[in-house]
Amino acid sequence: MASSVIFVLTDKGHEELKTRKYKVPMHQRRVLILVDGKSDINSIKEKGHGMPGIEESLGVLEADGYISKASGHDRLSLKSELLKIIKEVLGKSSDKVLSKLEKVPDSAPELRSAMAECKKLVKLTISESKAEELLKKCNEFIEKMQ
Amino acid sequence: MVFDISFFVSIAAIVVMLYCLFLVVSLKARVPGGMIGKKWNFLLTLVVLFTVGYLSTPFFSKIPENILRLIVGFIFFFGAIYVVITVKLIFNIIKELSE
Numbered sequence: 001m002a003s004s005v006i007f008v009l010t011d012k013g014h015e016e017l018k019t020r021k022y023k024v025p026m027h028q029r030r031v032l033i034l035v036d037g038k039s040d041i042n043s044i045k046e047k048g049h050g051m052p053g054i055e056e057s058l059g060v061l062e063a064d065g066y067i068s069k070a071s072g073h074d075r076l077s078l079k080s081e082l083l084k085i086i087k088e089v090l091g092k093s094s095d096k097v098l099s100k101l102e103k104v105p106d107s108a109p110e111l112r113s114a115m116a117e118c119k120k121l122v123k124l125t126i127s128e129s130k131a132e133e134l135l136k137k138c139n140e141f142i143e144k145m146q
Numbered sequence: 147m148v149f150d151i152s153f154f155v156s157i158a159a160i161v162v163m164l165y166c167l168f169l170v171v172s173l174k175a176r177v178p179g180g181m182i183g184k185k186w187n188f189l190l191t192l193v194v195l196f197t198v199g200y201l202s203t204p205f206f207s208k209i210p211e212n213i214l215r216l217i218v219g220f221i222f223f224f225g226a227i228y229v230v231i232t233v234k235l236i237f238n239i240i241k242e243l244s245e
Contacts, residue, residue, distance in 0.1 A: 093178055120242055125180045 006070040007044075007058060008037040013066035024066065031057040035067050078145055079106040082115070082138050089134045093126045097134075108142050115139065148207060156203040163200045167193050181242065185235050192228045196221065 009017070013032060016022045024032060031054055034044045041055060048054050061067045083101060087094050097118045104114040115138045123131035170186070170193045177183045199221045206214055 120245075123180055124182050124239060124242060125177045126183070127179045128181060131180070 006037065006040050007035045007062070007067040008070045009035055010065055010068050012064075013061070016066055022064075022066075024061075024064075027051075027053065028057045028061055032061055032066055035061075037070060077106045078108060078111060078142065079104070081141060081145075082111060085137050085141060086118075086134065089130055089137060090122065090126060096125070097121060108145070112139065112142055115142075153204060156200070159203065160197075160200045163193070163197045167197050181238055182235065185231055189228065189231060192224055192231075195224055196228075 009032070012022070013035070016024055016029075017032060020029075030051060031044070031048070034047050034054075035058075039047065041058065044058070045051075045054050058067065062069070079101065083098055086097050086101065090097060100118055100121065101111070101114055104110050115135060119131045119135040122134055170190050174186060174190060177186050199217060202209070202217065209217070
């Protein structure tokens with residue numbers, strides 16, 4: 001299994017976590033808890049602190065329909081996270097900036113330069129202080145993700 | 147009221163100023179704040195003032211001369227302020243965009 005694969009919980013997986021309806025063995029349940037739709041297999045192994053058989057458990061959980069491989073849409077992309085930050089910082093005034101950023105490819109250098117442009121737009125038309133805050137938060141996030 | 151050429155020029159000026167007022171008001175919603183938004187409120191106030199001033203021009207013949215001079219003086223003064231704010235705003239926008 002490729003270590004870059006990201007898993008998401010299926011409805012059955014969510015149900016099992018809430019109700020224990022399907023009585024998944026404890027070692028598999030521990031792995032199921034670690035599946036968050038963001039972490040790849042390596043990250044899950046790190047979070048599991050040396051828990052044995054994580055990869056095998058993931059395989060079984062997938063085969064039993066508790067988890068599935070994330071499609072591109074399910075995967076949390078850098079751009080979608082930046083869009084969330086923009087909404088959080090600018091609130092109702094975020095429309096112009098969101099539509100500008102949506103046209104930018106989902107890569108760190110392009111997003112970074114687009115954010116610098118967006119900062120100018122915010123500074124000129126929305127709020128000078130929010131422009132600084134927005135750029136700071138977005139750049140911090142981009143650095144954290146790299 | 148005398149319907150001479152100056153009357154028709156005044157009417158044309160009023161129409162242009164009303165159009166300007168329409169533009170300033172409609173753009174206001176798209177510029178809620180920031181560097182432009184702050185200045186925009188002041189420009190809006192000045193455009194309202196000019197519109198009122200321009201609307202009085204067809205009645206200039208009925209206004210006493212000393213009041214007339216005062217009105218024209220004020221329109222010139224606020225016109226100069228308007229130009230300064232606009233030029234500074236353009237300067238700041240160019241500066242910001244070229245950084």
